[in-house]
Amino acid sequence: MVSYPDDPSHPPPRALNLRPVRAPSSIASSVSTSARRHHHRHASGRSHSGGGGGGGGASTAVTTATARLANEFPCFHLTGDVEVVVSSGRKEMRYVLHRLILAQCSGFFEAGMSEEWSRVREGGSGSGAEARRWRYELDWGNGDEDVPMLVQKPSPSIFGAAEPTTRPPPLRPKPPPPSSSGGFFRNMANITSLNLGNREPEEQDDPADDVLRTYDNLFRVFYNYPPNLSTANIADAYVECKSLLHAADMYDALSVIGPRVDHHLLRFQSRLWKQIAKYPPSYLKLAYLARSRAIFSEALIHVVGQWPAALPQLRNQVPQRVLDLIEDKVFELDDTKARVEAKLWRITLTTSRGERVSPANAWLDWLMISLWRQWFAENTTPPPVGILKSPNAGGVNSRRAPAPGVLNTGLVFRKIGVGGPAYLNHDAVKRFLKLTPEAYSRDNLRRAERRLEEIKNMARDAVQPLMRNFLELEIRGAVEQGGGLGYLTCTRVEEGDWPWEE
Numbered sequence: 001m002v003s004y005p006d007d008p009s010h011p012p013p014r015a016l017n018l019r020p021v022r023a024p025s026s027i028a029s030s031v032s033t034s035a036r037r038h039h040h041r042h043a044s045g046r047s048h049s050g051g052g053g054g055g056g057g058a059s060t061a062v063t064t065a066t067a068r069l070a071n072e073f074p075c076f077h078l079t080g081d082v083e084v085v086v087s088s089g090r091k092e093m094r095y096v097l098h099r100l101i102l103a104q105c106s107g108f109f110e111a112g113m114s115e116e117w118s119r120v121r122e123g124g125s126g127s128g129a130e131a132r133r134w135r136y137e138l139d140w141g142n143g144d145e146d147v148p149m150l151v152q153k154p155s156p157s158i159f160g161a162a163e164p165t166t167r168p169p170p171l172r173p174k175p176p177p178p179s180s181s182g183g184f185f186r187n188m189a190n191i192t193s194l195n196l197g198n199r200e201p202e203e204q205d206d207p208a209d210d211v212l213r214t215y216d217n218l219f220r221v222f223y224n225y226p227p228n229l230s231t232a233n234i235a236d237a238y239v240e241c242k243s244l245l246h247a248a249d250m251y252d253a254l255s256v257i258g259p260r261v262d263h264h265l266l267r268f269q270s271r272l273w274k275q276i277a278k279y280p281p282s283y284l285k286l287a288y289l290a291r292s293r294a295i296f297s298e299a300l301i302h303v304v305g306q307w308p309a310a311l312p313q314l315r316n317q318v319p320q321r322v323l324d325l326i327e328d329k330v331f332e333l334d335d336t337k338a339r340v341e342a343k344l345w346r347i348t349l350t351t352s353r354g355e356r357v358s359p360a361n362a363w364l365d366w367l368m369i370s371l372w373r374q375w376f377a378e379n380t381t382p383p384p385v386g387i388l389k390s391p392n393a394g395g396v397n398s399r400r401a402p403a404p405g406v407l408n409t410g411l412v413f414r415k416i417g418v419g420g421p422a423y424l425n426h427d428a429v430k431r432f433l434k435l436t437p438e439a440y441s442r443d444n445l446r447r448a449e450r451r452l453e454e455i456k457n458m459a460r461d462a463v464q465p466l467m468r469n470f471l472e473l474e475i476r477g478a479v480e481q482g483g484g485l486g487y488l489t490c491t492r493v494e495e496g497d498w499p500w501e502e
Contacts, residue, residue, distance in 0.1 A: 073223050074216075082113070082134045084150065086215045088208035095219055099134060105222040107252030112152060138215070148211060149250070214243045218253070221260045234268050234275050238286070241265060245289040254289060262292035273473040277302060277485075281313035288318060291500050294472070297493040301471055304329045305410065305487030321499045329491050336465055336490070340413070343462040344376060347455055364444060368452045371432055372459070375424055379412045410487035417467040419460040424452060466490050 071078040080096035087093070102109035113134055136150040217227035217240075227244065230236035241261045248257035265272055276283045276295065280302035287296035303310045307330045314323065349357045349365050357365040415422045429448055433440040468490040469475060475485055 073225060074219065082109075082136070084136045084219070086138045086150075086212055088212055091209065091212060093212055093216060097219065097222075101222060105253050105256045108150075109251070138211075147250070210240075210243060213240070214247050217244050218247055218251070218257065221257055222253075227260060227264070229264050231264075231267070234265075234271050237265065237268070238275070238282075241290075242286055245286065249289060254291065258290040258292070261286075261290045262295065265290075265292070266294060270474075273298060273471070277471075277473055280306070281310040284310075284314070284322075285318055288322060288500065291498075293493075293498065296498070297470075298472055300326065300329065300493055301489050301491045302487075304333060304491045305485070305489055319499065325497060325499055329493075333488060333491060337409075337413075337488075340463055340466055341380070344416075344459055345373070347372070347458050347462070349451060349454060364439065364448055365451050367432075367439075368448055368455060371429070372424065372452065372455045376412075376416075380409055410485065413463050413466045413488065416456075416459045416463045419456045424456075468492075 071080075075094065075096040076098065077096055080098055082095075082097045082099050082102055084095040084097060085092065086095075099109070099113050103113060104110075135153045137153045138148055139151045140146070140148045213228060217229065220227050221244075229240045229244075241264065244257060245254070245261055248254045268275075272295070276298045280299045283295055284299035284303055286292075287299055303314075303326060307326065314326075348369060349362070351357055351362050351365075355361055357369065359366050426449065429452060430445060433445060433448060466488055470492050471489045475489070
């Protein structure tokens, strides 16, 4: 795992070309040894040339500074052994990197530059991968359905003799993700084009530039540099992070890229939680790739609360174990709701003698119980569908009965959890009693409101298991007003629930 460049203990460089790369310990010694040998070789040559002291010192300083600047990201000319060229036809980005770092961060490069694959290419007579030089170029394919991919190309002259073009298979093949039907970068370009739709024509970028930026961010993270991702617009950051994660998935580098994306998005704090509430399925898919517990948990709570609304956006887009987790959480939520509803239907009042109220012993109290149950039934069960047909059914003027609307049961439970005037307020009780003129009086109204308040208090206690909010999104103020989200957010994501740890 690589460390974050913006960690306080490792402040980011002021300029990209003035920062020495923090190579892994496995190659740090070999890199420094190579640089020392190079410096010694040039220093010896200068001493034997017989140059003057002043001129020789200046020449040595210039040569040393040039060598230092020429051996940093993105081109390590002195120690790099892998050349990567990413070109869109209009722009070209060139990197000279290290095989050991690429193999450490990416299973794709580890397999493609392994000794096993080297022997296969050389017919078993090669000296192994350690003595080789490598070159990769971005191949855009032949059509819209082809996914742009880095392929091995003949080595450039500065690296030695040319080698045949080849695209090695991974040593650890893995099935493609469910959504990889081809043309990923083409799809990302389309998304970016939509995201830039409100900009002026001269401000819009070439979609191919987004591909180049994705590869640049990929290699920057490999070398512990912060990726160039939007820090001002979370919608732009989402698109850029999604593109970077899919590229990392293609090159088997999610373990390195995922934490960097997670770290970047969490910087948005409250803006991130609000954005997840708007697009929970999209962020659930992104969080799964990034292995982000915070984002995955937040998105999952929204998805479960609204299920099955998100099913069309998740089917064939996430592994089956993610859908299984969602269905398990939905079952747990439905089970909790069923237990709470059973308690609510059993709520009743008793007389001063401890008897359950009835029309015979406490008619007004029984009316309040009936009023509360009627309100609860109307708000938690769909209305009945009429079975009678109009006289001209089937004719040109016939009308189909409207389909029952989706019940907002989450909002109903929240109103019960708030209690007080959030539902069945003073005016509602007054209108109800006036339906029976002989029962309406100021004393009866006050007594009816007191007894109804007792029922509301018992109901509020019963729904507490559904009132817990495990979101990072702050919704308390809206809930206290009887509003807020129209679904429940009491789903808890615990250890052992993360689908990427199975």
